[in-house]
Amino acid sequence: MSSPLRGDGGAELLFNGVKKHHVTLPSQSEPWDMKQLLVWIQRNLLKERPELFVQGDSVRPGILVLINDADWELMGELDYQLQDQDNVVFISTLHGG
Amino acid sequence: MSCEVLACLQWLCSHPVPVSFRLCFKDFFIHKFKAVLGKNRIIFPGEKVLLAVSGGPSSCSMLRQVQEGLSQKANKKLRFVPGVAFIDEGAAIGQSVEERQRTVAELQAVFQATGFPFYILPLEQVLDLPASVVATNPSPSEQPASAYKAAVHHFVETDGSNFPRPQEPKKTLLPRVQESHTLMLQQLLGSVKTLTAREELLNTLRQHLLVHTARTEGYSKLMLGDSCTRLAVKLLTSISLGRGAQLAQDTGFSDSRYGDIILVRPMRDYSAKEVAYYNHLFTVPYVVIPSVDTKTVDKASIQRLTESFVTKLQTDFPSTVSTIYRLTSEKLQTACRKRSGADGCDRCLLCLCSLDTAVGE
Numbered sequence: 001m002s003s004p005l006r007g008d009g010g011a012e013l014l015f016n017g018v019k020k021h022h023v024t025l026p027s028q029s030e031p032w033d034m035k036q037l038l039v040w041i042q043r044n045l046l047k048e049r050p051e052l053f054v055q056g057d058s059v060r061p062g063i064l065v066l067i068n069d070a071d072w073e074l075m076g077e078l079d080y081q082l083q084d085q086d087n088v089v090f091i092s093t094l095h096g097g
Numbered sequence: 098m099s100c101e102v103l104a105c106l107q108w109l110c111s112h113p114v115p116v117s118f119r120l121c122f123k124d125f126f127i128h129k130f131k132a133v134l135g136k137n138r139i140i141f142p143g144e145k146v147l148l149a150v151s152g153g154p155s156s157c158s159m160l161r162q163v164q165e166g167l168s169q170k171a172n173k174k175l176r177f178v179p180g181v182a183f184i185d186e187g188a189a190i191g192q193s194v195e196e197r198q199r200t201v202a203e204l205q206a207v208f209q210a211t212g213f214p215f216y217i218l219p220l221e222q223v224l225d226l227p228a229s230v231v232a233t234n235p236s237p238s239e240q241p242a243s244a245y246k247a248a249v250h251h252f253v254e255t256d257g258s259n260f261p262r263p264q265e266p267k268k269t270l271l272p273r274v275q276e277s278h279t280l281m282l283q284q285l286l287g288s289v290k291t292l293t294a295r296e297e298l299l300n301t302l303r304q305h306l307l308v309h310t311a312r313t314e315g316y317s318k319l320m321l322g323d324s325c326t327r328l329a330v331k332l333l334t335s336i337s338l339g340r341g342a343q344l345a346q347d348t349g350f351s352d353s354r355y356g357d358i359i360l361v362r363p364m365r366d367y368s369a370k371e372v373a374y375y376n377h378l379f380t381v382p383y384v385v386i387p388s389v390d391t392k393t394v395d396k397a398s399i400q401r402l403t404e405s406f407v408t409k410l411q412t413d414f415p416s417t418v419s420t421i422y423r424l425t426s427e428k429l430q431t432a433c434r435k436r437s438g439a440d441g442c443d444r445c446l447l448c449l450c451s452l453d454t455a456v457g458e
Contacts, residue, residue: 009154009373010385013392049392062408064373071374091377093154093326093369094404 001025001032001084005041009092011063016047025082034065035078037088053090062094119378126367126375130162131173133363138245139351140318140361142176142252147316148213149307150183152204156322157383158372159364163320164211176252177318181208181215182310184303188220188279189286190387200386207382216310221278223302224285230309231446234357292398295389297338301447311358319360323348326369326407328362329421334403342453354449368418 002024012019025032025040035057042050053060058078065072066089067080082088134140148163150156166175183204187197201217208215289295311319323331328348335347346352352360364372376383390398395405411417443452 008377010391013385013387052392061412064370066374066377069378089377091373093373094408
């Protein structure tokens with residue numbers, strides 16, 4: 001299953017400055033959910049300072065997560081099950097005024 | 098719009114985000130901007146207003162709102178004459194000349210696209226400012242409320258023909274910065290022992306440079322892009338820093354400490370999340386520029402700690418930011434209202450606010 005990922009607003013600084021990542025997640029028996037995606041991102045994409053991106057199971061407060069342009073809070077947050085080609089964006093709202 | 102209302106609006110429109118929601122959100126976002134200016138009636142038609150743009154999401158969003166508001170097809174057009182100021186603070190974070198030029202070039206492209214005159218100011222210029230920058234100039238005589246309505250009426254009648262036309266954007270060359278100046282600035286910042294104090298110093302230097310530019314280029318208003326979230330953090334930080342008496346000026350909609358240049362904060366009704374969302378949906382260009390507290394730990398400075406505190410609280414209690422903002426900043430009044438240099442109200446040399454050092458009245 002593949003998904004376009006994007007980091008913005010400063011979040012990309014933790015991914016070597018690369019904003020867009022088109023990721024292909026290894027197939028597994030159950031559908032991928034956001035919680036697993038975060039773990040996967042932490043292991044495979046995050047280049048430095050994981051505590052600035054993830055906190056516990058979720059993202060650090062101040063990071064806005066959009067799934068197909070909608071706030072993930074409306075989609076079930078960590079429990080949302082990813083579908084093929086879902087567009088996920090992480091925007092840091094802490095940086096910049 | 099509070100976070101909860103925004104969430105409800107999205108939910109009602111269901112996902113994926115339909116066109117109707119986008120338009121609805123866009124209208125509301127733009128409307129809020131014009132409403133806050135209209136309600137406060139502080140910017141007169143034809144007035145020159147300098148927009149302080151840091152390149153960050155809030156100030157770039159503010160720039161977009163001004164563009165939208167001034168466009169011909171806008172309903173209830175904004176009527177002032179904007180200019181844009183960007184301060185290149187690369188020296189403060191040890192960026193190389195090339196890195197700074199790259200950032201400036203990116204932003205220059207954004208500013209050029211707006212058609213407004215813009216000023217690229219290396220922070221080093223603050224070292225050359227005259228002493229007059231730390232003086233409050235006499236403010237133009239207080240305009241009675243009726244003057245605003247009359248001015249708008251007059252503007253509409255004459256179709257704005259008597260007012261200064263937006264200037265042709267100047268071909269501003271990237272100012273050359275002497276290495277000695279950069280070193281001097283870095284020494285100054287390096288001599289400050291804590292990150293807290295360094296951030297405060299940067300704030301002060303930034304503001305001096307902006308006010309000076311506004312004065313020399315003939316602008317009477319300076320627009321700052323602080324969002325509601327930022328101001329809530331600033332409010333709590335200011336209290337921790339002993340600036341409780343200056344809260345109204347530091348976080349209010351308008352700040353008249355400089356007298357002739359009034360600072361306004363039209364983005365204070367927008368949360369950082371709203372701004373981020375709007376910028377994403379409507380592709381507002383902005384440039385991420387590291388600052389002195391980028392990637393620092395929570396306890397690195399009082400500002401960072403307060404930001405972390407407020408942001409974390411906001412996750413579980415989404416009305417945190419709006420509560421801090423509403424209950425406190427709107428209720429605060431400046432104690433020393435009418436003042437000029439001659440009324441004996443002692444002022445701080447750095448921030449130009451009235452001193453609050455009287456002990457045990």
